[in-house]
Amino acid sequence: MLNWPIPGGTSAHFVGGAFAGILLGPSLGVLAMTAVVTIQALVFGDGGIIALGGNLFAMAVVDVLVGYAVFRALRGVHETGAAFVAGWGAITVSALAVGVGVGLSSAFAYELGVTVPIMVAGHALLGLIEGAITAAVYGFLANARPDLVLGRFESDSPSPEVGL
Amino acid sequence: MNALVSDAWGRRALLALLVLVVLAPVFGWASGAVGYAEPLENAAEATGATDAADPIAPGLLPDYAVPGLAGPLGTLASAAVGTALTLAVALGAGRLLER
Numbered sequence: 001m002l003n004w005p006i007p008g009g010t011s012a013h014f015v016g017g018a019f020a021g022i023l024l025g026p027s028l029g030v031l032a033m034t035a036v037v038t039i040q041a042l043v044f045g046d047g048g049i050i051a052l053g054g055n056l057f058a059m060a061v062v063d064v065l066v067g068y069a070v071f072r073a074l075r076g077v078h079e080t081g082a083a084f085v086a087g088w089g090a091i092t093v094s095a096l097a098v099g100v101g102v103g104l105s106s107a108f109a110y111e112l113g114v115t116v117p118i119m120v121a122g123h124a125l126l127g128l129i130e131g132a133i134t135a136a137v138y139g140f141l142a143n144a145r146p147d148l149v150l151g152r153f154e155s156d157s158p159s160p161e162v163g164l
Numbered sequence: 165m166n167a168l169v170s171d172a173w174g175r176r177a178l179l180a181l182l183v184l185v186v187l188a189p190v191f192g193w194a195s196g197a198v199g200y201a202e203p204l205e206n207a208a209e210a211t212g213a214t215d216a217a218d219p220i221a222p223g224l225l226p227d228y229a230v231p232g233l234a235g236p237l238g239t240l241a242s243a244a245v246g247t248a249l250t251l252a253v254a255l256g257a258g259r260l261l262e263r
Contacts, residue, residue, distance in 0.1 A: 031257060032254060035250055035253045035254055035257065036250055039246060039249050039250055039253065040246070041223070042223060042224075043223055043224045043225055043245070043246065043249065044223050044224075044225050044226065044227065044228050044242060044246065045219070045221075045222045045223030045225075045226040045227060046223075046227070046228070048219070048221075049221060095203065098204065099207070102204070102207065102208075102213070105213075107208075107211075107213040107216040108207065108208065108211040108212075108213045109211045109212055109213070111210075111211045114207060114210050114211050115207040115210075115211060118203050118206050118207040118210065119203050119204065119207055121203075122202075122203030122206070123203060126203075140176075140177075140180075144171075144172075144176070144177070
């Protein structure tokens with residue numbers, strides 16, 4: 001629901017899956033995003049109940065896992081930079097998953113050639129803002145409360161209180 | 165709450181939140197000014213999928229609107245409701261996992 005406009009009549013919203021993956025690790029990140037996306041569908045009618053599976057796959061699974069993997073791969077190079085690339089890359093890959101998914105459906109007339117470019121180009125651009133927010137919040141949190149960032153140190157268990 | 169006010173990071177976090185809250189209506193105005201649409205909606209428009217949409221269960225507060233509260237006010241109230249609900253669900257899930 002956090003939308004920002006871009007010139008040309010498009011806007012998109014912060015998803016936050018990559019941030020959840022970075023902060024909570026893959027399993028708890030998927031769980032947290034599942035709660036968010038499900039509440040958006042059930043309470044606010046943002047994404048239907050029939051589409052919930054597809055939306056969860058894109059925003060709670062692909063977004064979280066890609067963001068987590070990209071961050072882990074790049075954090076040795078530059079920590080905040082890795083958070084930016086993770087936020088941007090994860091939302092763009094998720095958009096690709098949605099573009100392919102809807103492009104294969106009859107409602108979208110199987111027009112993969114239309115849905116994939118619109119989704120990927122739109123989110124590759126808007127993902128810059130997702131990346132910026134991810135990096136800014138991560139940088140702030142890692143600086144102020146490094147104890148809240150799970151997996152920041154190699155010795156960290158996935159979560160101190162939660163056995164997974 | 166005390167930690168939020170006494171710690172330096174807590175004060176900065178509260179300040180950042182306050183700035184975002186104050187800026188929220190600007191985002192609302194700007195998205196209206198350029199015509200609100202998401203890439204998925206553009207894709208649906210381009211392929212004719214919009215016509216296939218047939219909502220059967222619109223949700224409790226459809227489109228983040230609250231009956232009786234005009235536009236941005238309703239969205240603001242929805243934000244509070246959604247945040248509180250998400251926090252409650254997350255805390256509940258956390259408690260279950262701690263067992």
